[in-house]
Amino acid sequence: MSQVERLRGTAPGKRHNARTVAALTGNPGCTRRAVLDAAGVDKVRLAERIGFPGAFGQSRFALARGNAFEAMLKADDCALLRSTLGAYVGGYEDLGADEDDTLSARHTRTRALLRSGAEGLLDHPLLTLDVAGQTVFLEPDLIAYQNGSQLQVVEIKSFAIIDGQADGTAVSSAAVQAAVYVLALRRLLGDDRVSHEVVLVCPENFSMQPVAVVLDVRKQLSTLKRQLSRLASVSSLIESLPPTLSFDLAQPVADLVSSLDTLTARYAPECLSACEMSVFCRDEADGRTELLGRPVREALGGIETVGEVLALAAGTREPEPDQVEAATLLRAAQRLRDEAL
Amino acid sequence: MSTLVALARAHAFAAGRAQPITTVRHLHVHDRPLVLIPLAMAGEANAPLAAMLGSSPADARLLVVSQPRNRDERFTFFADLAEAVVPYLDSFAGATEAVPVDRGRDVRHRFVDAPQIWVPNPGGADFLRLLGRSTRFRRTDGDFPVPASVPRLGQWLTFLASSAEVPGSSLLVNAVQALGQHWATGQSAAEDAHFGSLFAWITEGVEAAREAENGPVAGPATDPAFDNEILAPLITAADPALTGVLRELLTPTWERMWKSIELLRDLPAGARVGSRWDSDRDAYSAYVEHLIEDGSPQPRRDGAVAAAARLQRLENAATRYAVQRAFDDPLVMAEHRLTGQAFGAVVTLAKADRIDDSGKRPVLRPRIMVATSEAVRVEPGAALTSPARPAQKAKVISVTPGATSTDVVLELSGGMGRKLVAEPGSVPEVGEQLLLTTLSEAYRPGAAFPDPDDTPWTHGGPPARPSVDADDQ
Numbered sequence: 001m002s003q004v005e006r007l008r009g010t011a012p013g014k015r016h017n018a019r020t021v022a023a024l025t026g027n028p029g030c031t032r033r034a035v036l037d038a039a040g041v042d043k044v045r046l047a048e049r050i051g052f053p054g055a056f057g058q059s060r061f062a063l064a065r066g067n068a069f070e071a072m073l074k075a076d077d078c079a080l081l082r083s084t085l086g087a088y089v090g091g092y093e094d095l096g097a098d099e100d101d102t103l104s105a106r107h108t109r110t111r112a113l114l115r116s117g118a119e120g121l122l123d124h125p126l127l128t129l130d131v132a133g134q135t136v137f138l139e140p141d142l143i144a145y146q147n148g149s150q151l152q153v154v155e156i157k158s159f160a161i162i163d164g165q166a167d168g169t170a171v172s173s174a175a176v177q178a179a180v181y182v183l184a185l186r187r188l189l190g191d192d193r194v195s196h197e198v199v200l201v202c203p204e205n206f207s208m209q210p211v212a213v214v215l216d217v218r219k220q221l222s223t224l225k226r227q228l229s230r231l232a233s234v235s236s237l238i239e240s241l242p243p244t245l246s247f248d249l250a251q252p253v254a255d256l257v258s259s260l261d262t263l264t265a266r267y268a269p270e271c272l273s274a275c276e277m278s279v280f281c282r283d284e285a286d287g288r289t290e291l292l293g294r295p296v297r298e299a300l301g302g303i304e305t306v307g308e309v310l311a312l313a314a315g316t317r318e319p320e321p322d323q324v325e326a327a328t329l330l331r332a333a334q335r336l337r338d339e340a341l
Numbered sequence: 342m343s344t345l346v347a348l349a350r351a352h353a354f355a356a357g358r359a360q361p362i363t364t365v366r367h368l369h370v371h372d373r374p375l376v377l378i379p380l381a382m383a384g385e386a387n388a389p390l391a392a393m394l395g396s397s398p399a400d401a402r403l404l405v406v407s408q409p410r411n412r413d414e415r416f417t418f419f420a421d422l423a424e425a426v427v428p429y430l431d432s433f434a435g436a437t438e439a440v441p442v443d444r445g446r447d448v449r450h451r452f453v454d455a456p457q458i459w460v461p462n463p464g465g466a467d468f469l470r471l472l473g474r475s476t477r478f479r480r481t482d483g484d485f486p487v488p489a490s491v492p493r494l495g496q497w498l499t500f501l502a503s504s505a506e507v508p509g510s511s512l513l514v515n516a517v518q519a520l521g522q523h524w525a526t527g528q529s530a531a532e533d534a535h536f537g538s539l540f541a542w543i544t545e546g547v548e549a550a551r552e553a554e555n556g557p558v559a560g561p562a563t564d565p566a567f568d569n570e571i572l573a574p575l576i577t578a579a580d581p582a583l584t585g586v587l588r589e590l591l592t593p594t595w596e597r598m599w600k601s602i603e604l605l606r607d608l609p610a611g612a613r614v615g616s617r618w619d620s621d622r623d624a625y626s627a628y629v630e631h632l633i634e635d636g637s638p639q640p641r642r643d644g645a646v647a648a649a650a651r652l653q654r655l656e657n658a659a660t661r662y663a664v665q666r667a668f669d670d671p672l673v674m675a676e677h678r679l680t681g682q683a684f685g686a687v688v689t690l691a692k693a694d695r696i697d698d699s700g701k702r703p704v705l706r707p708r709i710m711v712a713t714s715e716a717v718r719v720e721p722g723a724a725l726t727s728p729a730r731p732a733q734k735a736k737v738i739s740v741t742p743g744a745t746s747t748d749v750v751l752e753l754s755g756g757m758g759r760k761l762v763a764e765p766g767s768v769p770e771v772g773e774q775l776l777l778t779t780l781s782e783a784y785r786p787g788a789a790f791p792d793p794d795d796t797p798w799t800h801g802g803p804p805a806r807p808s809v810d811a812d813d814q
Contacts, residue, residue, distance in 0.1 A: 055555075059568035061409075062384030160386030162474060163641045206386050206475050269529030292350050293529035299347035306527075309351045329679070333344045336675035340364060 003238050004039045004134070009248020013040025016136035018177040021129065023274045025176075025227035032263040033275055034234045038134050041247045043276035049249050050256050052280035054272075066158035069203060073156060073210055078121055084201055084210040085154070091120035103137055114151065114189060121154075127184035131228060134235060140181045150195040153181045161202045161211055171215075174200055179220035183228075196221060269293045301326025343676040346525055354527030357547040359539075362525045364672045366608035369511040369618040371457035373397075375429050376598045378461055378591055379468045381561040382409040383568050387471040389418055390563070390572075393591040394425055398599040403591070405584050408576065416487055419476055423490035430456045430497050434629045455512060455618075455625035458501060459602060461536045461559035461594055462517040466505050468561040469513070473498030477638040492638065499639045500628050507655060509617045509662035512625065516540075516601045523608065526550070535559075540597045543604065559594040611669030617662070645800035646793045657785050664780045668728040674776065681718030683778035686711035686749065693768040696761060705761050707753045707768045708738065711775060712746045725751065725777040730767070732756035735777060751777075 016037065024037055036043055047053055073081040078092050093113060095106050103126060110125040127138040140153075155178045159170040178198040185194040196218045204211035245259050260280070267285040269292075271278035282291065287305050289297040303309045303326055311317035312327040313334035319327035346362050353360040375396045382388040391405045402425060406418045437450040460466050477495025479487045505513040517536050526533055526542035528550070533539045537553035558564050563572065567590070575583045643651060667674045667683070677683040690710040697706040717740055719725065725735040733756035741748040758764035769775055794803045 055564065055566065057565040057569070059383035059563070059565040060573055061382060061568055062565075065384035158384065162386065162471065203386065269531040272531060287354075289351070291529065292347070292354065292527070293342075293531065295342040296347040296350050296529070299342040299344045300351065301344075306351045306354045309348070310355055313348060313351075329344055330348065333348045333675075333679055336678055337345060337348060337672070340672040340675050341361070 003241065003243070006243065007035070007039035007238070007241070007245065007247055008041050009246050009250065011042055011045075011249055014042050015040065016131060016138070018138055018140060018180040019173075021131055021136070021138075021180045021224075022173065022176040024131070024231065025224055026274055027266060027268065027271060028227045028230050030264075030266040030271075030275075031234075031237065032260065032265040032277065032281070034231060035238060035241075035263050036247065036277070038131070038234050038238060039247065042249070045249055046247060046256065047276050047280060050253050050260070050280060052277075052283060054276050054279050056276055062158070069158045069208060069210075070156050072208060073201065074123070080210060081121070081154075081156075081201065084212045085199065086212070091118070092123065093120060094123040095125055107137070111188065114185070127181065127188065129180065129184040129187065131231065138180065138184050149193070151185060151189065151193055152195045153178050153185070153198040154201060155181075155198055156201045159202060160205065161213065162205050166202065171200075175215050175217050176220050176224070178215065179217040179224050182217060183221060183224055267291070301329060303330075344679055345672070345676045349525035350527060353525050353542070357527065359524040359526045359542040361523065362672065363523050363608075363666075363670050365611040365670050366605055367509075367522060367611050367614060367666050367669065368514060368519055368605070369457070369610070369614055369621070370602060370606040371511075374457045374459050374514075374602060375426070376459045376595065376602075377426070377465075377469070378559065378594055378598065379465055379472070379561045380563060380587070380591065381468055382406075383563055383565070385409065387468065387475055388415065389422075389472070391587045391591065392418075392422060393588075393595050394422075396429060398596070401592070401595050403584065403588050405587055407579065407581075407583055416485075416491070419472075419479075419491050419494065420488050423476075423488065423494035426458075427490050427494055427497065432456075433625065437626075451619075451622050451626040452629070453622070455622045457511060458513050459598055460513070460515050461598060462534060463515050464561050465559075466502060466513055466515050469498045470502030473500075473502055474641075493632075496632065496638050503639075504621070504624055508659040509665070510621055510624070510658075511618060512621050516598055519605060520601055523605065536594065537597065540601060544600070557590050557593055559597075560591075611666070613665040613669050617665070644793055644804045645796050646790050649800075650787075650790050653788055657787070660785065661782070664782050667778070667780055668731065668782065674728070674778070677778060677780060678715060678776075681716045682780065683776060684713045684715040684717055685774065685776050686713035686715075688769045688771050688773045688775060689748070691768060691771050693763050693770075703761065704754075705757060705763060707757070707763060708750060709735075709753065709769055710748055710750050711777070712748050714746045717742075717747045717749060719749075719779060723779060724781065725779060726781050727769075727775050727777050729775070730756055730769075731782050733767070749777075 020037060024034065027033065036046070044054075044056060073084070095109060095113075106124075106126040107128065110122070110127065113122060114125070125140065127140065128135050129138055130136075155174055157170070157174050159167055175198075178200070182194055182196060182198065196216060197214050198217055199212050200215050201210050201212050203209065241262070245262060247256065247259055249256070251259075260277075265277070265281045265284065267278070267281040267290055269282075271281060275281075285291050287307065289300055289303060289306055289309060292306075300309050301323070303312065303323065308317065309330060312319055312323065313330040315331055349360045349362045373396055375394060377392060377394040379389060380391040382390045388409050389406055390409055391403065393401050393403050395401045404418055404421050404425070406414050408414050433452055433454045433456050436453045438453050439448040439450055441447070442449050458469075460469065473495045475495070476487075476491050477499055479485075479492045479495065481487060481489050481492065501513040504510045505515070517534060517539055520539055520543060521530075521533055524543050526539060527547060528538070528542070532554075533542075535554060536559035537556050538550045541549035541553040571586060572583075574580070575586060642648075667677055674683055678685065688709050689712045691707065692709070693707045695705075695707050696703045698704075719737050719740065721737050721739055723737045725737060726733065727735070734754050735751040736754070738750040738752050739748075741750075753768060757767040791797070796803050
């Protein structure tokens with residue numbers, strides 16, 4: 001049994017997808033998340049088990065609309081999708097449903113089809129990407145199509161583009177996810193075979209009419225590559241963890257919490273919308289300035305705890321040599337605040 | 342994030358209670374505001390699920406779309422919303438007052454009051470903007486006719502949403518921003534975005550805030566768990582209980598909205614809040630006039646010239662708002678003192694009758710020397726003003742740092758009357774405490790923009806004539 005399997009325990013592993021890879025790169029300094037994800041631990045259930053459930057879920061209305069939009073595009077041999085993409089795009093091949101037992105077969109078939117270089121649309125391909133020393137399977141709900149000599153990633157999303165504008169958060173997360181696919185394809189086929197321009201297909205205005213826009217994901221790609229290379233050390237980190245460490249959900253809560261304590265987290269308020277463990281980490285970070293957000297922490301001179309900040313501001317504590325500048329600023333701020341109130 | 346606000350957050354964390362970050366209120370609070378809490382259907386682009394609205398706490402009206410995918414129901418909702426909101430907006434287009442323009446040579450008229458709509462959060466304001474976009478082009482004739490009030494509602498919502506982007510405007514207020522400008526909580530800005538949690542930090546403290554996090558959301562997005570477990574079965578079964586469920590969901594937010602308005606109303610208003618509300622009344626009056634005379638809906642996107650002009654107006658408004666807040670409020674000014682953009686000083690020497698006769702005509706140019714122990718980050722030649730005498734400019738002549746304090750020599754101009762002898766009290770006297778700052782309330786002239794027909798090619802050239810799309814939805 002490998003260390004990774006021991007960490008996960010008896011539960012089946014959670015697979016990475018583009019979303020989790022994207023989230024991983026959002027907070028690359030967080031060892032806790034990197035290790036839990038690498039081991040495939042079910043973080044939703046882990047957080048629930050230790051009493052810090054988060055609200056992560058998708059509304060079935062949103063899912064239904066997303067599925068309806070996709071089905072509409074792919075109906076009749078992708079007739080609507082083809083007309084939206086505005087070009088003849090060859091055949092259409094669906095590689096099948098998202099199932100565990102067909103993984104390797106689908107991956108082999110994906111590789112063969114992509115390498116053959118035939119023009120056409122490819123649905124449900126299975127790609128692999130090396131994340132933190134682990135090979136993860138990516139099951140993009142995407143269609144890659146051959147356009148001239150280059151392969152292009154098509155990403156179908158159900159958020160609306162209204163008068164040429166869409167929700168910024170939705171677009172940037174779509175761009176990061178598409179960049180994950182582009183990177184996986186490039187690792188498989190070589191950089192020059194895959195375009196850095198991805199096609200985003202969304203409903204236009206308040207209708208279900210699709211519209212295609214081209215996104216340049218070069219920036220997301222370079223961020224992703226840099227962060228993935230930093231994550232490379234996670235597998236050696238996992239090897240160095242004590243062999244008794246486990247996140248098996250069958251353990252008592254106290255043991256799970258003490259296991260979590262051995263992994264250093266780097267909490268930031270942004271985690272609350274991205275990571276299932278965030279409520280636990282927030283509780284753990286109690287009293288520390290990162291709880292108030294990165295801009296606040298910086299404005300407070302990077303001092304570690306709220307207690308220290310207030311003591312320095314009140315002048316009841318001698319600053320460490322590296323805190324002198326921050327302490328002067330805090331004392332001046334406290335004096336001005338007292339004066340004005 | 343200024344260090345002062347960050348420090349207030351640290352204090353709030355330690356106290357378990359939000360801390361004030363202003364000494365006065367910086368927005369206008371209406372006597373008769375309209376509170377509007379929109380709720381959206383997940384997944385759809387701007388499909389309304391419900392809205393709770395009214396202009397008094399006891400008079401909450403709930404509009405519900407029981408089958409959100411049904412077009413007819415959606416348009417009934419728009420018509421009902423228009424019927425509830427448009428009369429409120431129109432009701433201020435009554436009594437007018439005359440305002441002198443062109444240095445008193447002419448007058449123009451503006452309404453003595455204007456509407457004020459409160460939504461819980463920025464998402465609510467954004468939802469209204471999209472609602473405006475989806476209704477202002479609707480036709481009152483043709484295949485899917487709508488009542489005339491629907492496109493009118495769309496125009497009004499578009500007007501309100503775009504005025505909400507103007508810093509310091511109080512026509513469309515979101516409670517999260519309004520509260521967050523006056524109190525700092527002991528949590529992050531991301532968590533403050535939850536209206537219930539922010540409100541609880543101010544009124545009850547940290548424990549109540551943590552509880553509120555798991556309480557009902559303030560819209561427009563609903564909680565996925567609520568969608569899946571409660572809403573979906575009710576909609577599928579077309580259950581009439583839906584209205585009651587939504588009322589229960591929205592009522593806590595409704596009550597918090599009115600309490601927030603009271604909380605803010607109880608703060609003393611800043612001296613310049615009134616003049617900003619005057620600008621809001623100007624904007625309202627101008628839009629009423631537009632609706633009467635022209636009535637065309639706002640374009641889907643601004644042309645290049647209109648966009649550039651608007652951006653400049655927004656930048657000017659942002660600067661004006663920042664300066665006015667500082668001038669109104671010593672605690673906001675303290676942020677500028679901390680960064681060296683302002684300093685408190687005491688007058689040590691004053692020569693009030695100094696005349697500068699080096700030019701064609703002799704002019705009154707008193708000089709004063711002030712001493713300060715604060716950091717002074719100004720150069721000779723810089724122009725300073727003091728909130729106590731906003732019409733007077735003080736030019737920095739010299740800055741002499743000493744062992745414990747810095748001496749600054751200033752030459753004064755303006756705000757002393759027209760004679761060669763200063764009006765009594767217009768020149769600071771020895772011993773007077775002064776606050777001096779590089780911030781200036783001086784009028785910022787608008788830049789010159791070309792006529793839209795002369796739009797340069799770099800900006801797409803002259804716009805095509807607007808075509809009327811009948812089929813647009």
